[in-house]
Amino acid sequence: MRDVAIIGVGLTKFGERWESGIKELMAEAGLAALEDANISSKDIDAIYGGSMTPGRFIGQEHVAALMADQLGLGNIPATRVENACASGGTALRQGYMAVASGMHDIVVVGGVEKMTDVSTGEATTALGGAGDQEWELFQGLTFPGLYALMARRHMHEYGTTEEQMAAVAVKNHENAYHNKYAQFHRRITIDDVLNSKMVADPLKLLDCSPITDGAAAIVLAPMDVAKKYNDTPILIAASEQASDTLRLADRESLTSIKAARIASQKAYEHAKVTPKDIDVAEVHDCFTIAEIIAMEDLGFFKKGEAAKAIEEGRTAINGDISVNTSGGLKGCGHPVGATGIKQAVEITWQLRGEAEGRQVAGAEIGLTHNVGGSGATAVVHILKRVN
Amino acid sequence: MPKYRIKVEEIARVWGEDAESIKSGLNIFEKSVPGIDEDSATIAVEAARRAIKHAGIDASKIGAIYVGSESPPYAVKPTASIVAEAIDASPYAMASDLEFACKAGTDGMQIIAAEVLSGMIEYGMAIGSDTSQGRPGDALEYTASAGGAAFIIGKEKKEVIAEIIKTVSYVTDTPDFWRREGARYPSHGGRFTGEPAYFKHIINATQKLLEETGLKPSDFAYAVFHQPNGKFPMQVAKQLGFTEEQIKHGLLTPRIGNTYSGASMLGLAATLDVAKPGEKILVTSFGSGAGSDSFALEVKEPIEEKRYAIEAVEKMISEGKIYVDYATYLRNRGSIER
Amino acid sequence: MEKSPADLWRKVRSRYILLGNMCENCGARYFPPRLVCRNCGRNSKMKDLRFKGTGEIYSYTIIRSPPDGFEDLAPYTVALIKLDEGPIVEGHIVDNGKPVQIGTRVRAVLRRIYKEGDEGLIYYQYKFEPV
Numbered sequence: 025m026r027d028v029a030i031i032g033v034g035l036t037k038f039g040e041r042w043e044s045g046i047k048e049l050m051a052e053a054g055l056a057a058l059e060d061a062n063i064s065s066k067d068i069d070a071i072y073g074g075s076m077t078p079g080r081f082i083g084q085e086h087v088a089a090l091m092a093d094q095l096g097l098g099n100i101p102a103t104r105v106e107n108a109c110a111s112g113g114t115a116l117r118q119g120y121m122a123v124a125s126g127m128h129d130i131v132v133v134g135g136v137e138k139m140t141d142v143s144t145g146e147a148t149t150a151l152g153g154a155g156d157q158e159w160e161l162f163q164g165l166t167f168p169g170l171y172a173l174m175a176r177r178h179m180h181e182y183g184t185t186e187e188q189m190a191a192v193a194v195k196n197h198e199n200a201y202h203n204k205y206a207q208f209h210r211r212i213t214i215d216d217v218l219n220s221k222m223v224a225d226p227l228k229l230l231d232c233s234p235i236t237d238g239a240a241a242i243v244l245a246p247m248d249v250a251k252k253y254n255d256t257p258i259l260i261a262a263s264e265q266a267s268d269t270l271r272l273a274d275r276e277s278l279t280s281i282k283a284a285r286i287a288s289q290k291a292y293e294h295a296k297v298t299p300k301d302i303d304v305a306e307v308h309d310c311f312t313i314a315e316i317i318a319m320e321d322l323g324f325f326k327k328g329e330a331a332k333a334i335e336e337g338r339t340a341i342n343g344d345i346s347v348n349t350s351g352g353l354k355g356c357g358h359p360v361g362a363t364g365i366k367q368a369v370e371i372t373w374q375l376r377g378e379a380e381g382r383q384v385a386g387a388e389i390g391l392t393h394n395v396g397g398s399g400a401t402a403v404v405h406i407l408k409r410v411n
Numbered sequence: 412m413p414k415y416r417i418k419v420e421e422i423a424r425v426w427g428e429d430a431e432s433i434k435s436g437l438n439i440f441e442k443s444v445p446g447i448d449e450d451s452a453t454i455a456v457e458a459a460r461r462a463i464k465h466a467g468i469d470a471s472k473i474g475a476i477y478v479g480s481e482s483p484p485y486a487v488k489p490t491a492s493i494v495a496e497a498i499d500a501s502p503y504a505m506a507s508d509l510e511f512a513c514k515a516g517t518d519g520m521q522i523i524a525a526e527v528l529s530g531m532i533e534y535g536m537a538i539g540s541d542t543s544q545g546r547p548g549d550a551l552e553y554t555a556s557a558g559g560a561a562f563i564i565g566k567e568k569k570e571v572i573a574e575i576i577k578t579v580s581y582v583t584d585t586p587d588f589w590r591r592e593g594a595r596y597p598s599h600g601g602r603f604t605g606e607p608a609y610f611k612h613i614i615n616a617t618q619k620l621l622e623e624t625g626l627k628p629s630d631f632a633y634a635v636f637h638q639p640n641g642k643f644p645m646q647v648a649k650q651l652g653f654t655e656e657q658i659k660h661g662l663l664t665p666r667i668g669n670t671y672s673g674a675s676m677l678g679l680a681a682t683l684d685v686a687k688p689g690e691k692i693l694v695t696s697f698g699s700g701a702g703s704d705s706f707a708l709e710v711k712e713p714i715e716e717k718r719y720a721i722e723a724v725e726k727m728i729s730e731g732k733i734y735v736d737y738a739t740y741l742r743n744r745g746s747i748e749r
Numbered sequence: 750m751e752k753s754p755a756d757l758w759r760k761v762r763s764r765y766i767l768l769g770n771m772c773e774n775c776g777a778r779y780f781p782p783r784l785v786c787r788n789c790g791r792n793s794k795m796k797d798l799r800f801k802g803t804g805e806i807y808s809y810t811i812i813r814s815p816p817d818g819f820e821d822l823a824p825y826t827v828a829l830i831k832l833d834e835g836p837i838v839e840g841h842i843v844d845n846g847k848p849v850q851i852g853t854r855v856r857a858v859l860r861r862i863y864k865e866g867d868e869g870l871i872y873y874q875y876k877f878e879p880v
Contacts, residue, residue, distance in 0.1 A: 144814070145815070145817045148815070152816055163840070163841060163874065164815055164816055164822065165812070166812060166814065169812050173809070174808075175810075180808070224812050271839070273836075273837040273838055274837070278807075446860075447821065447822060448822065448841075448860040448861045448862070450861055452871075456859040457858060457859065485871070496761060497766060499762075731846060733844075733845070742821075748820075749820040749821055
């Protein structure tokens with residue numbers, strides 16, 4: 025298995041992109057990534073595209089082929105990857121495996137979701153497919169509902185408070201404020217979160233990531249040719265993935281995502297690093313409680329201690345560990361299929377020193393954590409700067 | 412019986428009517444209101460499950476299930492099959508839905524009794540269940556309520572808690588109260604629903620029963636009459652020679668409203684909760700359209716060991732009540748929705 | 750969340766009487782029922798098992814932003830119930846005035862979970878009532 029590097033990244037502005045359909049979003053991100061890699065569209069050997077449910081949002085399937093088509097990539101193999109909210113991270117891993125194995129040389133991995141053409145009720149229904157449709161969604165147990173069940177249990181087992189959960193949203197909005205690609209450029213307070221409309225007790229509107237349109241793309245190449253394209257190629261030091269039961273009710277615990285623990289443990293082993301070595305992380309804060317649980321699953325804090333640490337500001341930019349510098353899913357937005365790719369884009373910028381207005385000083389090792397559904401899939405990547 | 416209640420005062424408030432005169436005129440104070448996720452099928456299932464627990468038999472032995480209702484969830488698709496699956500009955504049981512306004516439940520009792528007596532089945536279950544509606548602002552709105560009861564009938568002496576000595580019916584074609592297919596609310600003939608309908612049929616059926624059994628009103632410890640309001644049963648009891656004391660245990664409408672197909676059966680269930688072995692009970696139901704089924708029952712020894720094996724009717728009526736306002740009542744009834 | 754008549758019918762016994770199953774090979778109990786035991790894979794020996802429907806609340810939430818079709822019910826309480834026999838199951842909590850918190854004992858009752866407008870099917874399923 026050879027080393028794989030990120031040689032180019034691209035992102036669209038995240039938000040309610042009324043003027044752009046899915047094709048425009050794909051092209052915008054893809055083009056930006058090809059520009060960044062300074063590579064011709066004719067040099068791409070394969071594409072992996074992540075999108076959770078374009079079929080339900082806009083009636084369009086077959087989206088990886090569409091990506092290849094929109095970018096003029098030629099008749100290359102194009103593969104749609106779907107793992108609910110971890111579609112992007114999974115696509116990244118598929119691309120990584122293709123290059124690492126020697127099967128392909130230059131690979132584009134993209135992620136996209138066009139969510140705003142449908143009503144909130146329809147979007148809630150579509151997103152519910154990330155869970156078990158027969159026993160969770162069938163009863164009107166929505167995606168926020170699942171995380172609310174986890175939050176209630178976390179509060180019961182560890183004394184986590186609604187104020188501590190709110191602190192996650194406040195931090196991520198603060199970070200997003202400096203990110204020109206983010207959906208929100210609005211600072212919020214703990215009170216703003218606590219006073220926002222209840223969605224699924226105890227999660228309020230500002231505890232939940234928004235509905236967002238957006239796309240992200242990354243160009244991968246074998247490390248030994250990466251320098252041809254970019255002065256600061258970013259090494260994918262680990263790419264790990266794990267799965268767990270689909271139903272939340274079948275899990276061993278409501279307060280930890282086992283798939284994330286397994287994937288991250290394998291990632292640390294493979295990259296030969298420990299949680300303390302991570303300078304910057306993009307984690308899956310689909311809801312504020314998810315970031316708290318992630319901090320514990322990824323080994324950054326002991327079980328039951330992450331909430332307090334976040335509240336104390338230890339995960340702010342240039343804190344003990346800088347978490348969700350992009351604004352996370354909450355502040356930057358969550359176009360479902362794009363998020364996993366966007367996370368790696370942000371880490372790449374951080375490691376290259378290109379994260380304008382939100383740079384983590386001396387960032388050398390970064391981590392991305394992308395989760396599908398209430399935890400049935402988790403994908404963890406560790407990225408390293410190599411010079 | 413659903414836990415929700417709405418008071419006469421609350422309904423009268425909305426329509427600008429005099430609560431006190433309605434309460435004294437109809438002898439009713441409050442009625443039951445189904446939860447937004449309840450219907451006559453869920454009520455039938457709950458009643459059926461309690462009946463099985465009370466009887467202490469295996470549901471797979473039930474040979475027939477009849478559900479009487481005038482508010483079934485479907486016009487075509489039986490409630491009886493839902494009940495059968497929900498109690499894990501054998502797929503080889505006979506099953507059907509019955510309609511005869513408020514006497515559909517007692518119709519089921521007659522049919523099951525015949526099937527058991529003939530040896531066709533070992534046990535059968537008759538259910539009367541309704542979530543009846545009154546047109547908003549109509550007099551019926553004060554009384555139309557929700558509830559249901561189920562009886563399991565068999566002939567094993569050591570299991571029988573009350574024996575059906577005799578049953579007769581009296582049926583004529585009388586247009587006192589009806590609802591067309593697809594119509595949301597029923598219509599009725601006002602005062603015509605009294606003497607030519609309710610009173611005529613109950614009196615004729617009961618008198619025939621007394622004649623055929625040779626029993627007199629005083630031979631009965633209790634009497635249960637169909638109860639569209641709290642007044643009619645008192646009046647018909649008097650006309651037939653029964654006392655207020657005899658009907659008081661089985662007269663539930665003042666506190667829960669008229670549960671339609673469930674009414675006479677719930678009245679009987681409440682009476683059985685207190686009746687002693689050897690005592691006789693008269694039950695005469697009435698269904699618009701119109702007809703009455705009259706039963707003479709004698710309470711048997713096995714009732715003692717089964718008494719209160721399930722929640723007593725009195726407890727269901729008086730405990731855990733949740734009062735709702737008129738708007739919530741409309742919402743629960745599906746009259747207003749998002 | 751609409752279902753075809755066939756899809757609905759497949760699970761009717763589970764939805765009405767909490768019919769699950771257990772693996773006779775290792776003793777693991779499952780609700781909802783599954784074809785393959787998580788522990789035993791190819792050595793699974795599945796047998797029908799009916800659950801009593803009694804248990805206690807393990808976690809709960811109140812859904813205020815409902816998916817399509819649940820607008821008329823919202824807000825509604827959904828919980829994870831730890832059944833006495835072991836498995837954890839999702840279910841609505843029936844409002845009966847009793848307090849809802851982690852640890853509250855509950856029992857299963859049949860209620861309407863959904864109806865397809867005025868002409869479609871009505872779906873019934875267990876919900877849980879605090880006792």
